[in-house]
Each structure stands twice: as C-alpha cells, then as structure tokens.
Amino acid sequence: MDFVDYYKILGIEKNASQDDIKKAYRKLARKHHPDLNPNNKEAHKLFQQINEANEVLSDPEKRKKYDEYGKDWKHAEQFEKAKHSSSQQHYANEGGQNFSGDFDEGGFSDFFESLFGGGGRRTSQTKFRGQDYNAELQLNLTDAYTTHQQTITIDGKNVRITIPAGIENGQKIKLKGYGAPGANGGPNGDLYITFSITNNTRFKRDGNDLHTTVDIDLYTALLGGEIMVDAMSGKVKLKVNPETQNGTKIRLKGKGFPVYKSEGQFGDLFITYHVKLPTNLTEKQKELFTELSKL
Amino acid sequence: MPDQDLISVTEFCESHHLQFGFIESLQQYGLIEMTTVEQTSFVHDSELPKLEQFARLHHELDINFEGMEAITHLLQRMDEMHHEIIKLKNKLSLYETH
Numbered sequence: 001m002d003f004v005d006y007y008k009i010l011g012i013e014k015n016a017s018q019d020d021i022k023k024a025y026r027k028l029a030r031k032h033h034p035d036l037n038p039n040n041k042e043a044h045k046l047f048q049q050i051n052e053a054n055e056v057l058s059d060p061e062k063r064k065k066y067d068e069y070g071k072d073w074k075h076a077e078q079f080e081k082a083k084h085s086s087s088q089q090h091y092a093n094e095g096g097q098n099f100s101g102d103f104d105e106g107g108f109s110d111f112f113e114s115l116f117g118g119g120g121r122r123t124s125q126t127k128f129r130g131q132d133y134n135a136e137l138q139l140n141l142t143d144a145y146t147t148h149q150q151t152i153t154i155d156g157k158n159v160r161i162t163i164p165a166g167i168e169n170g171q172k173i174k175l176k177g178y179g180a181p182g183a184n185g186g187p188n189g190d191l192y193i194t195f196s197i198t199n200n201t202r203f204k205r206d207g208n209d210l211h212t213t214v215d216i217d218l219y220t221a222l223l224g225g226e227i228m229v230d231a232m233s234g235k236v237k238l239k240v241n242p243e244t245q246n247g248t249k250i251r252l253k254g255k256g257f258p259v260y261k262s263e264g265q266f267g268d269l270f271i272t273y274h275v276k277l278p279t280n281l282t283e284k285q286k287e288l289f290t291e292l293s294k295l
Numbered sequence: 296m297p298d299q300d301l302i303s304v305t306e307f308c309e310s311h312h313l314q315f316g317f318i319e320s321l322q323q324y325g326l327i328e329m330t331t332v333e334q335t336s337f338v339h340d341s342e343l344p345k346l347e348q349f350a351r352l353h354h355e356l357d358i359n360f361e362g363m364e365a366i367t368h369l370l371q372r373m374d375e376m377h378h379e380i381i382k383l384k385n386k387l388s389l390y391e392t393h
Binding site for chain 1: 310311340343344347348351352355356357358366370373374377381382384385386388389
C-alpha cells in the first residue's frame with residue numbers, strides 16, 4: 001500500500017485554500033466524470049482518485065489529519081491512541097456532496113481506509129438506483145448461429161440467459177435488474193453483457209451475410225458440373241456453369257447468418273470460386289493442352 | 296391506478312432531494328418525458344437512469360440545462376460512433392487473411 005498524494009492528484013499546492021480545492025476538483029471532475037466517459041475504465045479510476053482527494057481535502061478535519069501524518073500515515077492510529085483524544089475522532093461525513101452513479105462507489109483506496117477507516121463515504125437516506133454491471137461473454141461463431149441458453153454467474157448467483165441467434169460481435173444486451181442492489185430501497189442496476197465472438201469457421205461474416213471461397217478444378221470450371229459446398233446449415237449441392245471464370249462470385253440466398261431476433265430470416269452466403277489449375281501434368285495432358293493452345 | 300412501471304415525480308424528488316422544478320425543466324428541454332395520470336406527474340422507470348444521470352451532472356458538476364442538452368447529444372453521437380466502429384471492425388475482418 002503506497003502513500004497517496006491528494007494534493008498532487010488535484011494539482012494544487014499544500015497551502016491551497018478551500019476555494020482552490022473546490023475549483024481544482026470541479027475542473028477535474030468535469031473532465032473525468034463517469035457520466036461523461038462511458039466505457040472508459042481509466043477515467044472511472046481517475047475519478048475515484050479525484051473524488052477521494054476531494055473527500056479528504058475539502059473536509060478540514062480529514063485534511064488536518066492527512067497533513068499531520070503525511071507519509072507517516074502507517075503510524076497514524078498509534079499516534080491517535082497515544083493522544084487519547086477520541087472525542088475528536090468523528091469522521092462521519094456531514095454536508096458537502098454525495099457522489100453516486102455508474103461507477104464503483106466503494107472505490108476508496110487502501111490508504112484512505114487505513115487512515116480514515118471504512119466509513120469514508122457520506123451517509124445518506126437518498127434512494128439510489130444500484131450500479132450497473134458490465135460483463136463480457138465469449139462465444140464462437142457457431143454458437144451465435146443458433147438461439148441458445150447459457151448460465152452465467154453474477155454475484156455468486158446463477159442466471160440463465162437466452163442468447164438469440166444472430167448476435168453480433170461487440171453487441172451489448174441489457175439484463176434489467178441484474179446489476180448491484182439499489183441503496184436505501186432504490187431499484188437494482190442493470191447488467192450489460194457485451195458479446196465477443198470468435199470466428200471458429202472458414203466463413204467470414206458481414207452482418208447477416210457470410211462469405212467463403214470454394215476451390216473448383218479446371219475441368220469443372222470449363223465444362224460445368226455439380227459440386228458440394230459447406231454452408232453453416234450443412235452441405236449444399238451447387239451447379240457450376242460451364243466456362244466459369246476464376247473469382248466468380250455467386251450468392252446463395254438465405255444460406256447466410258440468422259437475422260437477430262427475426263426467426264426464420266437469414267442473410268445470404270456469397271461464394272467466390274477459386275479455379276485450381278492442374279499440376280504435375282502427364283505427357284498425354286501436356287500433349288492435349290498443346291493441341292488446345294494451337295486451336 | 297397508475298402503471299406499476301411509473302414512478303411518481305414527487306416521490307422521486309423527495310428521495311433524491313430534488314426540486315420538482317428541476318424535473319419540469321428537464322421535460323421542457325426535451326431531456327425526459329413525463330406522464331400525467333389523474334393530475335399526478337410520473338416518469339416511466341426506463342427514464343430513471345437518465346434522470347439520475349442528469350441529477351448528477353447538474354448537482355455534482357454544476358452543469359446547466361443547456362449544457363446537459365449538449366452533453367446528451369454528444370453522448371448519443373459517441374454511442375452511434377462506438378457502434379459504427381464495432382461494425383467497421385467486424386467488416387474489416389472480412390479483408391484480413393485467416
């Protein structure tokens with residue numbers, strides 16, 4: 001546990017007035033407030049530090065104790081006991097501001113807890129909605145292809161959620177009321193799950209459409225024929241037209257990815273033909289190709 | 296009988312130590328929606344996160360209603376851009392070799 005320099009955090013001198021502290025705090029809070037920096041964990045962390053610095057420096061008693069012990073904070077409690085001045089030690093918070101909201105409210109540093117005890121936060125009877133939780137869930141592309149259920153653990157409780165087919169990489173869903181409990185009878189926060197989808201297939205996904213490349217031999221490309229290709233839903237028989245050029249792209253309607261929350265609707269599968277030229281030609285093949293080239 | 300998803304503005308103001316006028320101003324600026332049932336004002340519970348956010352911005356950061364309106368637009372724009380980035384990143388994977 002390291003010493004925390006609250007003056008440095010607020011960018012002020014040790015002799016700063018209450019007005020200077022207030023100004024510095026407001027300026028930094030406006031920059032790093034969690035409501036203005038959604039999804040920015042670094043800003044949330046900074047805001048907690050700024051908040052903690054303000055909590056101490058804006059309270060004359062706390063500031064006095066902080067200034068008095070400074071870097072010897074580890075011995076603060078021993079000094080306090082020696083002074084037998086317990087009547088002076090009330091750190092209940094009165095007045096001032098009560099921060100709340102979408103960030104870790106219990107985010108006081110070990111240093112703070114050590115110097116001022118656990119009761120740092122101002123008590124209030126105000127009803128507050130619980131904090132929202134954010135979580136990431138890893139899925140494979142094949143999992144995202146079908147609607148399925150998964151059990152996740154939130155605060156030690158198992159919650160069964162249904163993941164609709166067609167969910168996108170990076171998509172966020174909200175589970176109402178699965179966040180932190182509200183304060184003083186306020187409603188629970190929500191749980192936001194962001195999906196991180198790993199592609200474990202040979203297909204490339206573009207929204208609801210899938211793209212893939214299929215190799216065909218020279219003779220099928222020239223003369224046409226039938227081939228079997230893999231789609232997400234299984235094998236599909238395809239008719240290749242005679243004289244199909246290398247790089248030809250065809251579209252299989254409805255063979256792509258399911259459309260999110262639209263049962264029975266699918267995107268398309270785009271197949272690009274890659275014509276493979278024969279290698280290790282036999283004498284006979286060489287002869288025939290030579291003959292063809294002279295026609 | 297009001298819908299159970301409706302929260303009385305008076306109760307909300309009492310529990311959050313807010314003035315009724317604050318909520319009224321938010322409505323006038325088009326930042327939240329209020330519903331009146333039998334002469335009592337309510338907000339839908341889906342408005343609660345927004346309402347609490349505005350209360351924090353106003354009281355913790357001294358931001359006025361014009362500022363909150365601007366912040367709301369910018370946060371919306373940020374959210375749209377965030378989604379656009381995800382979409383583009385997903386599209387980019389189409390051009391990356393396996």
